[in-house]
Each structure stands twice: as structure tokens, then as C-alpha cells.
Amino acid sequence: MVSILLAEPRAKGPESLSDYQARGGYRGLQRWRQSGTPAQLLAEVAAAGLRGRGGAAFPTARKWQLAAAQTATEKHVVGNGGEHEPGSDKDKVLVERHPHAVLEGLLLAGFATGATQGHLYLIEDMHGPRQSAERAVQEAAAAGLLPFPVRVHCGPTTYVAGEETAVLNSIEGLPAKPRKKPPFPGEAGLFGKPTTVNNVETLAHVAWIARAGAAAFAAVGTAESKGTLLLTLPEGVRHPGVHEVAFGTTFRQAIDGPGGGLLAGRTLRGLLPALSTGFLAADQLDTPIAYETLRPLGSSPGCGGVRFVFDDTDVVALAVEIAEFFMREQCGQCPPCRMQTNQFVHVLKAVQAGKGPGYEDKLTKLAEFSRKKGNCSLIEMAAAPVLSALRVFAADFARAAGPAPQGS
Ligand SMILES: Cc1cc2nc3c(=O)[nH]c(=O)nc-3n(C[C@H](O)[C@H](O)[C@H](O)COP(=O)(O)O)c2cc1C
Numbered sequence: 001m002v003s004i005l006l007a008e009p010r011a012k013g014p015e016s017l018s019d020y021q022a023r024g025g026y027r028g029l030q031r032w033r034q035s036g037t038p039a040q041l042l043a044e045v046a047a048a049g050l051r052g053r054g055g056a057a058f059p060t061a062r063k064w065q066l067a068a069a070q071t072a073t074e075k076h077v078v079g080n081g082g083e084h085e086p087g088s089d090k091d092k093v094l095v096e097r098h099p100h101a102v103l104e105g106l107l108l109a110g111f112a113t114g115a116t117q118g119h120l121y122l123i124e125d126m127h128g129p130r131q132s133a134e135r136a137v138q139e140a141a142a143a144g145l146l147p148f149p150v151r152v153h154c155g156p157t158t159y160v161a162g163e164e165t166a167v168l169n170s171i172e173g174l175p176a177k178p179r180k181k182p183p184f185p186g187e188a189g190l191f192g193k194p195t196t197v198n199n200v201e202t203l204a205h206v207a208w209i210a211r212a213g214a215a216a217f218a219a220v221g222t223a224e225s226k227g228t229l230l231l232t233l234p235e236g237v238r239h240p241g242v243h244e245v246a247f248g249t250t251f252r253q254a255i256d257g258p259g260g261g262l263l264a265g266r267t268l269r270g271l272l273p274a275l276s277t278g279f280l281a282a283d284q285l286d287t288p289i290a291y292e293t294l295r296p297l298g299s300s301p302g303c304g305g306v307r308f309v310f311d312d313t314d315v316v317a318l319a320v321e322i323a324e325f326f327m328r329e330q331c332g333q334c335p336p337c338r339m340q341t342n343q344f345v346h347v348l349k350a351v352q353a354g355k356g357p358g359y360e361d362k363l364t365k366l367a368e369f370s371r372k373k374g375n376c377s378l379i380e381m382a383a384a385p386v387l388s389a390l391r392v393f394a395a396d397f398a399r400a401a402g403p404a405p406q407g408s
Contacts, residue, residue, distance in 0.1 A: 004208045004220070004228045005094060005101065005201065006244045013097075014132040017139040020100035026145055028210030029104050032111060033147065041112045042068060045206060047214035049226035054080055054164075054199030055276065055303045056377070057291055060206070063196060066186030067113040070194035077115035078171070078190065079106045081122045081129065081200040082155055082162035085275050086325060088305025090230035091200050093242040095122065095129035098204060099136035103150065105203025108210050110148060113196045118150035120200075121167050123157045130154060159329035163376045164197040165189075166331070177331045178376035201230055221247035225290035231304040233259045236266050245289065251306075252285045270309040270392055274302025275322060276381035278388030279309070298388050315393040316400045319386055320348045326382035336373035340366050341382050348386070354402040360390055 020026070032041050046061035067075060079102055083091035095102055106118050120133050133152045140146050153171050155161045161176035168190050170176035189195025198206075205227055209217045218226050225247035231254055232242050238260030245254050251271060255262060262268065270281045273289070278299035280287065287293050294300050309315060327341040343366050351359050367383035390397055 003244060004217070005098065005204050005230060006242070014128075014135065015098050015100060017100060017136070017143060020098070020104075024211050025100055025207070026104055026140075028207060028212075029107050029111070029145070032108065032210055038068060038112045038114060041108065041210065044214045045112070045209055048205075048209045048217040049214075049221075049224075050202065050205055050209060050217070051225070051291070052199055053201035053205070053229060053303070054162075055274070055381075057300070060198065060202055063186060063198070064109065064112050066184060067115075067189075067194040067196045070114075070187065072194050073116070074191075074193045075113060075115045075117075076190040076193055076195040077106055077110040077113060077118050078164075078167060078195060078197045079103075079118070079120045079200045079203050080162065080164060080167055080197055081120060081126070081133075082167055083303070084123060084157060084159045084162055085303055085305050087232060087234055087275055087307050088303045089232045090242050090304060092126055092129050094204055094230065095120075095126075095200055096132045099129075099132040100140065101204040101207045102133070102200045103136050103140055104210075105198075105200075105206035106150065107145070107147060108206050109196055109198055109203060113194070115196065116148050118146075118148055119171055119190070120150065120152045121171060122152065122154050123161065124154045125157050126154070158331075159325075160331045160376070160378060163378070165376070167197060168195065177333050178374075178378075180375050222288060222290040222292065224292040225301075229289070229301055229304055231258075231289075231306060233306055234308055236308045236310065237262055247290050247301075248288045250286045250288050251280070254289065255285075267311040268308055269311050269313065269315075272307040272309070272385055273299055274305045275307065275325070276384055277302040278384050279392040281392045298384075298391070309393075315389060315396040316348065316352050319389045319397075320345065320352060322385050322389075323348050323382065326378065330378055330382070334374040334379075336370040337379045337382075340370040340379055344382065344386055351397055351401045354400065356404040357398070357401055358404075359397065359401055363387060363390065 050060040051057040081091045081095050137150050155170035163178045165179035166176045185195040228244050243258035272279050323344040327345050330337045330341045347362050370379045
């Protein structure tokens with residue numbers, strides 16, 4: 001089993017500074033600061049092929065370039081641990097168990113981009129991760145490992161607060177709602193200064209790359225999807241929870257390997273790789289988990305918070321539940337998003353109530369109308385699971401909707 005992020009054997013509690021250092025922790029940072037340049041580190045991360053693990057899979061080095069190119073004397077780097085997607089626990093587990101790996105990655109991202117201040121962003125109800133992160137910052141500061149100050153922030157427990165510009169607003173003490181882009185954070189972010197925002201898992205990968213090298217990282221995974229990713233497997237397998245798998249592992253291998261296999265009597269009809277992605281059917285479970293293999297299927301690895309569809313799952317009810325989540329969690333500031341997420345629930349509930357066909361056309365048109373019309377991509381995230389559910393489980397929706405009412 002590949003283990004880049006979750007040190008084996010699994011530590012019971014948070015990894016201390018001395019334990020992290022005993023397995024090579026902070027050596028990468030020290031080496032790069034002593035004998036490397038920011039541009040060289042940026043090139044190393046580019047060569048590793050690292051993409052962001054916050055869901056959008058943006059190439060990390062390309063994001064860093066924007067902030068690195070700015071001449072401002074004040075720059076920020078933010079570790080985004082604002083995870084609040086149902087079914088995903090990876091960031092909480094990572095920050096709680098391996099806070100120093102995240103912190104070292106943050107310091108490295110800061111080194112590459114010329115940051116003068118660092119921020120670790122978590123959400124209010126993350127008590128364990130918060131304690132862990134605060135202790136790690138104190139330990140690292142006492143050991144003289146911090147080249148710039150790092151603060152731990154806790155934002156509101158909402159989904160949209162994890163969007164990168166909402167994170168910036170939250171740190172500034174403003175309501176945690178996404179900003180209009182451009183300008184991108186790399187140009188004008190926190191307090192108007194160039195800011196790099198990376199997911200905490202991305203940062204932990206950076207720490208490993210800095211220590212082990214781009215070639216070792218790029219040797220794991222597939223052509224376009226390098227390294228490992230953290231998957232959160234739900235109830236229904238013998239070992240639910242957060243597991244690290246190499247890109248290229250199939251869903252079935254992840255379920256049968258680290259997941260320990262499905263519980264007796266459980267049969268999968270499909271799964272959703274993460275809430276804001278597209279459903280896969282049971283005959284697609286042998287698809288390797290990778291950006292390039294899931295894209296043609298209308299899906300993506302997302303943040304790896306897997307949702308199972310069992311043979312007894314009410315798929316229409318599941319679609320309503322997902323649509324209601326996005327309706328509740330949209331922040332209300334962009335009318336197309338408000339309209340789409342509300343209407344999605346309305347139309348899906350009509351299907352549930354057996355009010356006849358026509359729903360597919362309505363939902364597709366709604367999604368087309370709203371596409372790219374929000375400050376953030378929540379609109380598209382809300383559409384992906386619903387539209388893919390209609391495609392993959394078409395018969396379930398047709399059955400629930402029933403025939404057209406007489407006279408219509
Ligand atoms: C509605 C919404 C919620 C998001 N929530 C998170 C989150 O909880 N954590 C996260 O890292 N990224 C989240 N993102 C993605 C971030 O905006 C951003 O792309 C990410 O933090 C960048 O890090 P990465 O390049 O390392 O992936 C969210 C995006 C949207 C639109």
C-alpha cells in the first residue's frame with residue numbers, strides 16, 4: 001500500500017514534532033531554504049505534477065506562479081481545511097493526525113511564493129483538528145522552524161465558507177461568502193495582498209515532494225493524476241473512514257482493499273465519488289480513480305468523500321437530499337444560484353410525488369441557464385450529481401415520476 005500522507009502504522013493521536021522529525025519531517029523545508037530557490041521549488045512541484053486536492057484539481061505550481069510573480073512586500077499563504085462536504089473527513093483526519101505535515105507544506109508554499117504570513121483555516125466545530133493545529137504551530141515556533149508567523153483561524157461551519165475567497169473574507173472578519181473573480185487571490189487576496197490558497201491535503205503532499213523529490217511522487221499514480229489521494233469510504237464497508245490510495249486504484253480495489261470489502265448482504269448499484277461530482281454505475285466500479293478516466297464519464301475524484309448507492313437505496317430520495325444540501329448551503333448572494341438550487345429541489349420533489357415526466361428537460365435547462373453565473377462554482381457542483389443521477393438511474397426517476405397526467 002502506498003503511504004505518502006498517512007504514516008503507517010497509524011498513530012493513535014496527533015503526531016508530535018519529534019515523531020514527525022523522526023520520519024524526516026521538516027528536512028525538506030530546511031534543505032530547500034538552505035540550498036534551493038523559490039523558483040526551483042516551484043519547478044520541483046510542477047515536475048511532480050501535483051494538482052490541488054480541494055476538489056478542482058488545479059495544478060499547484062501554476063497557482064503558485066501567480067503569487068510568486070507579484071512584487072508586493074506583504075504576501076499570504078493559506079491552508080484550507082474548511083472541509084464541510086457531507087461524507088468527506090479527510091482534511092479533519094489529516095490536520096488532526098498529521099498537523100506538522102500540513103504546516104511544513106504551508107511553509108514550503110510560502111517559501112515558493114514569497115509569503116510573509118501563513119494561515120491555517122479550519123471550521124468552528126473541528127475541535128480535535130484545531131487543538132492539533134494550534135499545538136503544531138506552537139511546537140514549530142518554539143523549535144525555530146517558522147520563517148514567518150502562522151495563525152490558526154476557525155470560520156463558520158458552512159459549506160460555502162470553504163470556497164477560497166470565502167475563506168479570505170472569513171479570515172478578514174467579513175461574512176464567509178465568495179468574492180467575484182477576477183482578481184484572483186494570487187493577485188489580490190487577503191487584505192488585498194497576493195495570497196496562495198491550497199487545500200491542506202495538497203500542502204501535505206508538498207511536504208512529501210520537498211523531502212522525497214518530484215520523481216518519487218510522479219512515479220505513483222497515472223499519466224495525468226500523480227501521487228495518492230485520500231478517500232473517505234462510507235458505512236457499508238468493513239473499514240469505513242479515511243484511506244490513502246494511489247491514483248489509478250479502481251473503486252472496487254479501494255473498497256475491497258483498504259475498505260475491507262462490502263458488508264455481507266450489501267450490493268452496490270453505483271457510487272458517487274464525492275458529493276459535487278457525477279454518479280457512476282455499478283459496471284463502472286473498475287474505473288481507475290484518476291482525473292483523465294473519470295472526466296469522460298462525467299465525474300471526477302472531487303474531494304474523495306464517496307457515497308454508495310446500494311440495491312435498496314432510493315435514488316430519487318438521495319437526489320432530493322443532495323439538492324436540498326446545496327439549496328441550504330448556497331450563500332444567497334447570486335440570484336442564478338439561489339434560483340437553480342431552489343428549483344432543483346422543487347422539480348425533484350415533483351418527481352418524488354409522481355407528477356409525471358418533463359423533469360429532465362427542466363433540470364437540464366436550469367443547469368444550462370445558470371452555468372458559470374455565480375461568484376463561485378457551487379452552481380455547477382450542485383448540478384453534477386443531480387444530472388448524472390438522471391442519466392445513470394434513469395429508470396428510477398421515470399418510475400417515480402409516473403405517466404403524464406391525463407389531459408396534459
Ligand atoms: C462551494 C465551495 C466549497 C469549497 N470548499 C472547500 C473546502 O472545504 N476545502 C478546500 O480545500 N477547498 C474547497 N473549495 C475549493 C476552494 O475554492 C479552492 O479551490 C481550494 O481550496 C484550492 O486548493 P487546492 O488548489 O489545493 O485544491 C470549495 C469550493 C467551492 C466552490
